[in-house]
Amino acid sequence: MASRDSIANTLRVSFMVCLVCAIVVSTAAVSLREAQQQNRLQFRQTNILQVAGIYEPGMDLSAAFERVERRFVEFESGNYVDMPDDYDPVRAARDPEMGRTLERDPAGIRRQPKVGEVFLVRDEADEVSRIILPVHGYGLWSTMYGFLALEPDANTVAGISFYEHGETPGLGGDIEKPRWQQLWEGKRLYDEDGEVAIRVVKGAVPEDAPNREHRVDGLTGATITSEGVSQLVRFWVGERAFGPYLDRVRKENQPDGNSDG
Ligand SMILES: Cc1cc2nc3c(=O)[nH]c(=O)nc-3n(C[C@H](O)[C@H](O)[C@H](O)COP(=O)(O)O)c2cc1C
Numbered sequence: 001m002a003s004r005d006s007i008a009n010t011l012r013v014s015f016m017v018c019l020v021c022a023i024v025v026s027t028a029a030v031s032l033r034e035a036q037q038q039n040r041l042q043f044r045q046t047n048i049l050q051v052a053g054i055y056e057p058g059m060d061l062s063a064a065f066e067r068v069e070r071r072f073v074e075f076e077s078g079n080y081v082d083m084p085d086d087y088d089p090v091r092a093a094r095d096p097e098m099g100r101t102l103e104r105d106p107a108g109i110r111r112q113p114k115v116g117e118v119f120l121v122r123d124e125a126d127e128v129s130r131i132i133l134p135v136h137g138y139g140l141w142s143t144m145y146g147f148l149a150l151e152p153d154a155n156t157v158a159g160i161s162f163y164e165h166g167e168t169p170g171l172g173g174d175i176e177k178p179r180w181q182q183l184w185e186g187k188r189l190y191d192e193d194g195e196v197a198i199r200v201v202k203g204a205v206p207e208d209a210p211n212r213e214h215r216v217d218g219l220t221g222a223t224i225t226s227e228g229v230s231q232l233v234r235f236w237v238g239e240r241a242f243g244p245y246l247d248r249v250r251k252e253n254q255p256d257g258n259s260d261g
Contacts, residue, residue, distance in 0.1 A: 046061065047163045048065075049064055051147040051149040052119075052130045053158065053159060068122075069119070070117055071117070071118050071119075072118075073116050073242065074114065075112075075242070075244065075245070078242075078243075079245075092114070099111045099113045107137030108137055108228070109235075116241065118245070129152060130150065130158055131246075132148070133150070134147055135236040136232060137228055137235060139175075141166050141167055141172070144232065145163060146161050146164075154247075154250045155188050155246070162176050163176075167222070172228075175219070183217055186213075189233075196238050198214050198215075198216070198234065199216070199230050199234070200230035200233075203220070216230075
């Protein structure tokens with residue numbers, strides 16, 4: 001009988017321990033995958049309801065989300081298009097056919113999908129009460145992911161939120177603080193000529209600034225993150241992203257436009 005301390009026995013025992021651990025870890029990874037996906041979905045739904053201003057702690061998320069319609073928008077035309085339910089714009093951006101490389105890239109995202117998603121929140125009368133756009137772009141250290149909520153006029157900001165970023169807590173990380181996010185409410189994205197006019201400035205917007213409705217205070221000590229948010233919002237509401245779509249919605253909202261949303 002081989003000695004318990006022999007090299008062969010040591011290797012055999014090590015191998016068995018590794019095998020058992022590998023089985024435990026891979027079983028856990030596979031069995032938890034669905035729960036993780038479910039958590040991710042709920043986290044996203046919570047963020048969308050929060051930025052829409054209808055989230056309450058403990059609410060039934062899937063029931064509340066029935067008021068939210070997910071639509072797909074072709075950026076170039078601004079028209080709605082049909083896509084499969086599992087369409088993922090982030091993955092599409094990386095695809096050679098479904099995405100494109102940005103030569104001018106103010107948001108620091110390198111590639112963008114040709115088709116994006118919007119979330120339309122409906123009120124009790126089934127009218128669209130919020131248009132929610134997913135937005136992302138680079139700050140100082142990280143890509144910041146968030147949502148921009150607009151009033152049905154497709155111009156007035158109803159809210160902004162960031163749910164994922166790696167900016168410094170207390171500096172750029174304050175983009176996730178309600179105190180700063182509230183400064184966006186009521187600001188207007190476009191000027192009278194339909195040009196993107198919204199901008200985050202360094203420091204506070206002067207009381208007498210003529211364009212106050214298009215200006216948001218920058219975060220103190222975090223000008224680079226603030227400028228990153230400014231650039232990413234301007235990019236996503238601009239002509240290469242949701243601009244043509246929002247332009248169409250604004251025109252349809254005018255008294256002589258039709259309003260099929
Ligand atoms: C440890 C450390 C972390 C920082 N984190 C951020 C940050 O998250 N966002 C940011 O814009 N600036 C950050 N800064 C500051 C920038 O380097 C830069 O000084 C600042 O953006 C300039 O803004 P200000 O002109 O408002 O001071 C950090 C600086 C240090 C030393």
